[in-house]
Amino acid sequence: MQAPFMQSPSKNKEASPASSPPTSPTPLRSGFVALVGRPNVGKSTLLNSILGEHLSIVSPKPQTTRNRILGVKNLPGAQLALVDTPGLHLTSIKGRTALNRFMVDEAQQAVEGVDAVLLVVNMHVPEGKATDEVTPSLSSADEQIATQILGLGKPLVVAINKTDIVPDKRMLLPMIDSLAKKLPGAPIVPTAAIKGDGVERLLAELIALLPEGDALFSEDVLTDRPERFLVSELIREQVFLATQKEIPYAVAVTIDSWEERIADHGKRRGERIGVQIDATIHVEKPGQKKILVGEGGQMIRQIGTLARAQIAELLGCGVHLAMFVRVDEDWSQTPAGLRKMGYESEARR
Numbered sequence: 001m002q003a004p005f006m007q008s009p010s011k012n013k014e015a016s017p018a019s020s021p022p023t024s025p026t027p028l029r030s031g032f033v034a035l036v037g038r039p040n041v042g043k044s045t046l047l048n049s050i051l052g053e054h055l056s057i058v059s060p061k062p063q064t065t066r067n068r069i070l071g072v073k074n075l076p077g078a079q080l081a082l083v084d085t086p087g088l089h090l091t092s093i094k095g096r097t098a099l100n101r102f103m104v105d106e107a108q109q110a111v112e113g114v115d116a117v118l119l120v121v122n123m124h125v126p127e128g129k130a131t132d133e134v135t136p137s138l139s140s141a142d143e144q145i146a147t148q149i150l151g152l153g154k155p156l157v158v159a160i161n162k163t164d165i166v167p168d169k170r171m172l173l174p175m176i177d178s179l180a181k182k183l184p185g186a187p188i189v190p191t192a193a194i195k196g197d198g199v200e201r202l203l204a205e206l207i208a209l210l211p212e213g214d215a216l217f218s219e220d221v222l223t224d225r226p227e228r229f230l231v232s233e234l235i236r237e238q239v240f241l242a243t244q245k246e247i248p249y250a251v252a253v254t255i256d257s258w259e260e261r262i263a264d265h266g267k268r269r270g271e272r273i274g275v276q277i278d279a280t281i282h283v284e285k286p287g288q289k290k291i292l293v294g295e296g297g298q299m300i301r302q303i304g305t306l307a308r309a310q311i312a313e314l315l316g317c318g319v320h321l322a323m324f325v326r327v328d329e330d331w332s333q334t335p336a337g338l339r340k341m342g343y344e345s346e347a348r349r
Contacts, residue, residue, distance in 0.1 A: 027077075027212040029208075029210040029211065029212055029213075030079040030080070030081070030210060030214065031080070031115030031116060032082075032083060032114040034111045034117050034118065035084050036085055036111060036120070036145070036149065037145060041120045042122070042162055042193050042194075043085070044056035045193040046120060046161060047071050047082055048193075049193045050202075050203065051072075051082075051222070054310070055069060055223055055230070056071070057234065057236065059237060064249070065103075066343065067086070067229075067343070068086075070083055070084075070224045070225065073203070074215075075207070079215045079217065080203070080207070083114065085111070086106050098332060098333055098334050098338050102343050111149075115209070115210055116156065116206060116210060117154045117156050117157075118159060118206060119149050119157070121139075121142040121158065121160055122142070122161055123160065138175055138178050138182075146158075146183055156183060156209075157187050157189065157206055157209065158188045159190075159193075159198070159202055160175060160188065160191065163198070164194070169190065172190055176188050187205040189202045228258060231311050231314070231315075232253040232254065232279065234310045235307045235321075237310075238306045239251050239253070239281060239303055243291060246291050247283070247288055252282040252343075254280050254282065256279060256280055257278040258278075259275070260272050260274070260276075261276075272317050273317050274317055274318040275311075275318070275320070276320045277320070278324075279323050280325070280326050281325045282341060283328070284330055284331060289326070293325055300325065303323070308320075308321045
């Protein structure tokens with residue numbers, strides 16, 4: 001098993017009292033919580049808001065999250081192991097790519113082993129309508145997912161996310177009433193993850209559902225994902241943000257080499273002071289490569305500059321990043337292609 005990623009001291013020093021290790025004399029509550037919902041409802045943004053860290057990548061593209069991402073949150077008297085999942089798809093798996101099927105499996109497997117579920121939904125506003133012209137409602141896709149989650153028999157909390165788009169919060173009442181009828185007894189919490197609104201109440205509701213027991217992870221663990229995985233995700237995030245709609249979601253990033261520079265003298269002797277990273281961005285068509293490289297290499301340089309800054313913050317040291325773009329036709333269509341890119345179900349690892 002890969003070693004867990006530890007929080008750097010530089011990040012811990014700015015942590016709020018709510019982020020400190022549990023010190024309450026009351027029994028500790030700890031457990032796994034799966035964040036589930038359809039694609040692009042804001043699960044990753046909500047996870048990052050709870051953690052106070054940019055752990056799970058975010059972009060306007062649906063299906064940005066592909067793997068289960070674990071984030072550990074320590075609070076007084078509680079430890080939550082939060083599992084961000086790929087968006088749930090409701091259509092038949094027939095005709096889906098191998099990557100689609102992998103993401104569905106990742107989401108379903110994550111829910112099976114948790115102590116509680118956080119269902120994230122969005123307000124449904126008909127296309128072409130302004131939020132102040134209609135009463136936001138629950139989409140049919142969210143209703144179907146809610147029914148599926150209810151059938152699992154797991155303790156449940158519901159977050160209505162992106163509530164900052166409505167001018168009057170009273171407009172949420174019909175949606176809350178609809179959810180209360182669909183999921184009787186489940187706490188319903190309006191949130192605006194991008195602003196952090198509603199997060200404290202959401203955490204309180206989740207903690208109440210967790211069993212009493214010892215902490216699952218040591219207090220300095222942020223995630224069980226290795227640094228190389230997090231770095232590849234940060235690069236993929238910048239690809240999505242830079243290319244917007246020009247590049248489809250079938251982009252993968254692999255880390256080809258990783259060389260660390262360790263200080264051999266001075267106050268930082270023995271510490272990592274620099275990393276040389278070579279990475280490959282995989283696309284499926286030559287035209288996609290042309291877009292990613294850009295005229296005179298302008299696009300790939302822009303992606304590299306933004307990714308390097310985020311990676312340096314994550315690793316806490318200087319970073320030299322070299323990136324290459326390669327065409328691997330139809331890699332997302334086959335199990336072999338997925339394995340090559342590192343997408344493999346945990347059940348098979």
